[in-house]
Amino acid sequence: MTQTSSASSSPESACLQQTLRPQVQAFSAYVPGLSxxxxxxxxxxxxxxxxxxxxxxxGASPVVMRRVRESAGSAFRYPQAGTPRLRKAIAAKLGVTPEMIVPGNGSDEIIDLLIRVRARPESEHFLAFSPCFSIYTLQSALQGVAARQVPLNPDFSFPFEQLASLATPQTALAFVTNPDNPSGHAVPAQAICQFVESLPHSCIVVVDEAYVDFALPVETYSMLPHLQKYPNVVVLRTFSKCYGLAGLRLGYGVMHPWLADALMRVRLPFSVNLLAEEAGLAALEDDxxxxxxxxxxxxxxxxxxxxxxxxxxxxxxxxxxxxxxxxxxxxxxxxxxxxxxxxxxxxxxxxxxxxxxxxxxxxxxxxxxxxxxxxxxxxxxxxxxx
Structure with missing residues (x-):
């Protein structure tokens, strides 16, 4: 019988470990909450x-639970490539075109895709406040993309001018979470519009709206009504919070078609599983x-x-x-x-x-x-x- 524990600590394993990318050797995994x-x-x-x-x-909607049970018999089938039904349903809900929607295995996948598609390793960087959602910094570090951050104000408000002052032509991305985590602080979308206009046009501004459903009225805080004006803005949404689908891992990005097309071409096939897609469709129906x-x-x-x-x-x-x-x-x-x-x-x-x-x-x-x-x-x- 193979003794994997002793093999993993052998000199040969130690030598092989050194062949991994430096970013992987130094990587610290995301730490979730306790179960x-x-x-x-x-x-x-x-x-x-x-x-x-x-x-x-x-929990999850009864309508969703019923749809998942009804769909469980198809679990052996691959989902339809590109999740076109879900893209169409989300687009109809938001009043945009399906070509602007990129579904993912949670919005985490969209964050990872944006970093890999836009940021050039070792030569470009991203902007974010500190503290911020750790997936921004973790996935960027894994890709060799440096962080430039400024601390939040003592009251957790956003020092936009200070963050914008760090931007250069090598700024690939800027992340803003609105409402923010862990404080819950939120700003009207107009403040983010001003921030976008202060950055180089080549910088993609990613506005993470995972919690925007709870910021009323939503249209005051969401960047969706302003998306057509800014071709370099991406809005992230999730089904994990208000729709109660955290365990099924489903999120999406809303962005201009030129960028959505790039993400859809490079993302892994079938990253949204069949049951998650059906749950998302049902959730959108249950107002x-x-x-x-x-x-x-x-x-x-x-x-x-x-x-x-x-x-x-x-x-x-x-x-x-x-x-x-x-x-x-x-x-x-x-x-x-x-x-x-x-x-x-x-x-x-x-x-x-x-x-x-x-x-x-x-x-x-x-x-x-x-x-x-x-x-x-x-x-x-x-x-x-x-």
Missing amino acids: IAEIMERHGLAQVIKLASNENPL VFYAETVRVVAEGREQLTAGLTALGCNVQPSLANFLLFRLPAGCALTARQVFEALLARGVIIRPLESYNLPDALRVSVGTAEENAVFLDALEAVLGNRS
């Missing part, structure tokens, strides 16, 4: 609520579930903001489906200690060391019942109540 199963096992809990990954508090999700998140945001404020926490205003907060002044516990204490009580939220915010925590909006459980558990932790 319910691992916390149940770690702490011997029968029930855990997860408010860590900005998932839909209502009732979409509206209910938006309502529950808006009410839950208010519930959490009021509860956290009552506990003395400093809460960052948010237009997303999560809240960033800091512990009360003078609290004897660190954010990490509070996070661990909540885990032991069966509540998962997100510590923010990976965003270089070690004193902050992020909680996703859950159902009214889940929000109440979290607030009760946090009160017990902060007050050392049993």
